[in-house]
Amino acid sequence: MGDLHTLGVAQLSALLQNKDISAVELATRMLARLGGNPHNAFLSVDSEVTLAQAKEADARLAAGDTSPLLGVPIAHKDIFVTTDFPTTAGSRMLEGYRSPFNATVVQRLGDAGMVSLGKLSCDEFAMGSANENVAVPAAKPLPVTNPWDESRIPGGSSGGSAAAVAGHLTPAATGTDTGGSIRQPAAFCGITGIKPTYGRASRYGMVAFASSLDQAGPMARSAEDCALLLSAMCGPDLDRDSTSLDVKEEDFSRDLNQPLAGLRVGVPNEFFSDGLAADVRAAIDAALKTLQDQGATLVSIALPRTALSIPVYYIIAPAEASSNLSRFDGVKFGHRAKEFTDLADMYEKTRTEGFGEEVKRRIMIGSYVLSHGYYDAYYLQAQKIRRMIADDFQRAFASCDVIAGPVAPTVAWKLGDKSDDPLASYLADIFTLPASLAGLPGMSIPVGLGEGGMPVGMQLIGNYLQEARLLNVAHQFQMATDHHLKAPGGAA
Amino acid sequence: MSLTSDDIQRLAQLSRLHFDDPARARLLEGLNNFFAIVEQMREVDTSGVVPMAHPIDAMPLEAWAQHAPSATDGMALRLRDDVVSEPNQREANQRSAPAVERGLFLVPKVIE
Numbered sequence: 001m002g003d004l005h006t007l008g009v010a011q012l013s014a015l016l017q018n019k020d021i022s023a024v025e026l027a028t029r030m031l032a033r034l035g036g037n038p039h040n041a042f043l044s045v046d047s048e049v050t051l052a053q054a055k056e057a058d059a060r061l062a063a064g065d066t067s068p069l070l071g072v073p074i075a076h077k078d079i080f081v082t083t084d085f086p087t088t089a090g091s092r093m094l095e096g097y098r099s100p101f102n103a104t105v106v107q108r109l110g111d112a113g114m115v116s117l118g119k120l121s122c123d124e125f126a127m128g129s130a131n132e133n134v135a136v137p138a139a140k141p142l143p144v145t146n147p148w149d150e151s152r153i154p155g156g157s158s159g160g161s162a163a164a165v166a167g168h169l170t171p172a173a174t175g176t177d178t179g180g181s182i183r184q185p186a187a188f189c190g191i192t193g194i195k196p197t198y199g200r201a202s203r204y205g206m207v208a209f210a211s212s213l214d215q216a217g218p219m220a221r222s223a224e225d226c227a228l229l230l231s232a233m234c235g236p237d238l239d240r241d242s243t244s245l246d247v248k249e250e251d252f253s254r255d256l257n258q259p260l261a262g263l264r265v266g267v268p269n270e271f272f273s274d275g276l277a278a279d280v281r282a283a284i285d286a287a288l289k290t291l292q293d294q295g296a297t298l299v300s301i302a303l304p305r306t307a308l309s310i311p312v313y314y315i316i317a318p319a320e321a322s323s324n325l326s327r328f329d330g331v332k333f334g335h336r337a338k339e340f341t342d343l344a345d346m347y348e349k350t351r352t353e354g355f356g357e358e359v360k361r362r363i364m365i366g367s368y369v370l371s372h373g374y375y376d377a378y379y380l381q382a383q384k385i386r387r388m389i390a391d392d393f394q395r396a397f398a399s400c401d402v403i404a405g406p407v408a409p410t411v412a413w414k415l416g417d418k419s420d421d422p423l424a425s426y427l428a429d430i431f432t433l434p435a436s437l438a439g440l441p442g443m444s445i446p447v448g449l450g451e452g453g454m455p456v457g458m459q460l461i462g463n464y465l466q467e468a469r470l471l472n473v474a475h476q477f478q479m480a481t482d483h484h485l486k487a488p489g490g491a492a
Numbered sequence: 493m494s495l496t497s498d499d500i501q502r503l504a505q506l507s508r509l510h511f512d513d514p515a516r517a518r519l520l521e522g523l524n525n526f527f528a529i530v531e532q533m534r535e536v537d538t539s540g541v542v543p544m545a546h547p548i549d550a551m552p553l554e555a556w557a558q559h560a561p562s563a564t565d566g567m568a569l570r571l572r573d574d575v576v577s578e579p580n581q582r583e584a585n586q587r588s589a590p591a592v593e594r595g596l597f598l599v600p601k602v603i604e
Contacts, residue, residue: 100584166598198547212546237576243548244571247559314550322507329508331597336590343600347508360509361522364500367507368523381533383543388536423525439547464555 003131004029005168006487009072009225012171016061016071023057023071027115030073030170034117038490039154039163040142042075044133045118049084052117060113070113075170077161078119079126080216081205084289085116089207090157093334093354103205103425104237105174105216112232117170121160124356125211125325126181129425130418131159135356142280143415146189147148148454148488152412155185160176161219162189162325168491172220172229177442178213179313180407180432181228186219187407187457188445192474192484194226195218197464199245200301202237210320211243213313213436222484225446225475227253230467238243247465255472263473266400270306271431277410284406287447287458290480291404291473301396305389309433311357312389314426315369315382318438321359322366358422390438393463402473403461407444411454435461438440446483455486494524 004012004026015021031047050073062257081087081099088094102110110116121144123133131144132151145151149165154163157174162185167172175182177195185192188335193353196219201216208214218229234251267288272281330350339348348390355363369378396403407430418425435442441464444457462470478484500516500523511519544550582595591598 094561097588100581100587130554155516178580230566238570239572242572246570247556259575298593304534308533308536312531314526317535328509330590331599332585333588334590340600344508344601344602348510350574351508352510356511357515360507360511361519363507363509364503365520365523367503368495368499371506373502377534379532379537380543383545384538384541385533387541387544387550390544393584394552423514423529427529439549463560464551 003034006491007171008221009069009171009228010019012072013068013070017066018331019061023054023115023413024051027051027054027117029075032277032418033169036404038169039145039150039167041118041120041144041149041160041164041167041169043088043090043121043136043160044085046095047084048116050117053110057113067113069232071111072114072172073165073170074114074174075117075120075161076106076174077158077176078189079122080174081207082106082116083117085119085208087119088136090122090136091356091359092138093328095136095138095335096306098335099205101205104202104240105233106205108235109174109229109232116201120164121175123157123159123320124177124359125207126157126178127321127358127362128156129180129184129429131156131185131417132419133356133358140298141465144216145415146412147491148190149412149452152454153188155412157186158258159221162186162191162193165189165191165219165221165441166488166491168487172218174216174233174286175219176214177214177435177436178210178317180429181405182217182219183432183442183444183457183459184429186344186411189456190293190446190455190488191219191221192223192226192443192445193217194443194467195441195468196228196230196234196467197245199243200234200467202241202244203239208324210317211324212320213317222323223471223478224253224256226443226473227256227475230471240336242269248307252450252466252468252471255468256475258292258472259295260473260476263291263296264299264400265291265296265404266299266301266396266403267487268301268303268306268396268403268405270303271405275409275430276406277451280406280408280410280456283450283456284458287477288404290477294476294480299400300450301400302391302397303434305392306430306434308385309389309437310430311434312382312385313437314347314365317380318362318366319370319379320366322363322370325355325359325363345469361422363375386437389434393434393438393440397463402466402469405459408432411450411452411456431459440464441467441470443470445476445477446486447484448483449480449486495520495527
């Protein structure tokens with residue numbers, strides 16, 4: 001078993017259940033790969049904590065517990081609060097912060113017996129598409145690099161999660177997706193990730209960015225693994241998250257083996273416009289052809305307000321962020337400036353020191369669009385177009401079962417390429433924003449390699465609560481292809 | 493319509509942030525570039541459209557049929573009962589506070 005780190009969740013689960021390996025042995029092997037922090041993916045590791053969790057898993061295994069995730073390692077995006085590890089949200093504001101409670105998602109995966117390897121880097125407060133906006137450790141913050149090419153970005157904001165899974169540092173990771181932060185890094189790093197319907201996974205203990213958009217989901221090597229993880233992550237959390245959906249837990253693996261015959265796949269014309277790079281288009285076209293070969297029918301659909309989703313999202317998300325981030329004032333937790341003259345000065349210095357540039361920019365946009373005289377023209381108008389975008393999807397789903405298209409217009413770009421030009425980075429989010437605004441489930445699956453040998457991801461979007469359908473399509477595709485099995489050179 | 497340096501000053505004050513001159517100039521340029529793409533929103537006719545504050549009120553009834561048959565009016569945001577559900581965890585909650593004394597959060601003197 002020299003290549004344990006290359007195995008996925010379902011495979012490791014089988015080995016653990018067969019007692020071919022113990023959870024402690026597995027955790028020890030995985031921890032050994034984290035030395036030197038490959039790809040700068042991790043922000044905190046604590047082998048004592050990890051091994052204690054593994055020991056507990058072994059005790060449950062010995063007692064005959066057959067929970068499918070028992071003893072399998074995972075790592076959490078550092079946007080989920082945890083009692084066992086520090087939580088920074090990638091921000092100096094929270095450096096050294098230790099939460100008194102666990103996020104519901106972390107708690108659920110822990111209760112399922114998963115063993116946490118640590119916390120993964122992300123853009124500060126999940127604001128970014130390249131994982132270059134990480135501000136911790138304050139002494140020397142390092143951008144996460146893409147395991148396929150260390151000179152490129154891994155995507156963001158769940159860039160640490162994507163790099164860790166692609167680099168075989170962990171078989172599974174949690175991520176969060178506000179405007180594409182699971183799907184885009186999954187695409188850029190050649191892994192599988194799913195953002196469920198808004199409200200499926202509890203937001204309790206997820207450091208808030210934009211409350212009407214934030215949603216947690218799993219990132220792993222296959223749709224089969226994501227289905228196992230998603231089933232454990234989701235479920236009502238009615239007393240702790242007022243937006244948690246009151247729908248019962250589901251076994252998202254149940255439909256994985258359904259054949260695709262008769263499936264209607266909607267292809268939005270707007271996702272194949274001039275802005276789409278030729279290499280990405282070629283890989284997506286080939287993937288759509290595979291789905292056809294498996295019995296699916298392609299249906300041309302229209303999502304006419306796709307381009308509008310950029311200004312709509314970049315008004316709504318900063319508006320919500322400016323409100324959510326007002327809690328960081330240096331009083332109850334987090335950073336406080338050392339020197340100040342009075343309370344107002346303490347707030348201002350604390351926030352000026354604690355927040356990075358992109359976070360400040362978004363707070364400023366939010367303050368502007370919510371301010372007197374601009375609220376109707378910007379914020380309210382954005383909310384109205386948001387509904388039109390959601391309605392466009394419902395019209396599209398009248399003629400198709402799932403929607404397929406690119407996740408991003410290009411493969412992962414070079415580190416630094418867009419870091420001085422936030423607008424260029426916003427524009428690259430065009431294909432993930434519409435489903436986020438509507439609150440629909442969406443996922444990314446690897447469909448081949450493009451320019452520079454970099455992975456291309458195909459996005460699948462489903463109607464509300466249709467995660468099992470998405471995972472079914474993704475799994476059938478992965479049964480017929482081997483793109484998801486390809487790994488970057490350094491990972492083996 | 494463009495923002496001015498005065499607007500930046502006012503918004504910084506509202507946001508409890510401070511920007512030095514070079515940062516303010518950079519921000520002004522960045523925000524004006526951003527609001528140039530926002531202009532396309534103005535041309536959209538949204539008369540009669542109800543603002544969507546939340547995805548939950550956009551979910552059609554059919555979506556709930558098989559998952560939550562009791563939700564006959566679709567899903568609405570919930571309020572929980574107004575009862576105490578959390579135990580007192582003051583010490584745990586204050587562990588990460590910058591300054592506390594006798595169970596209180598310390599701030600600079602506000603009243604002379």
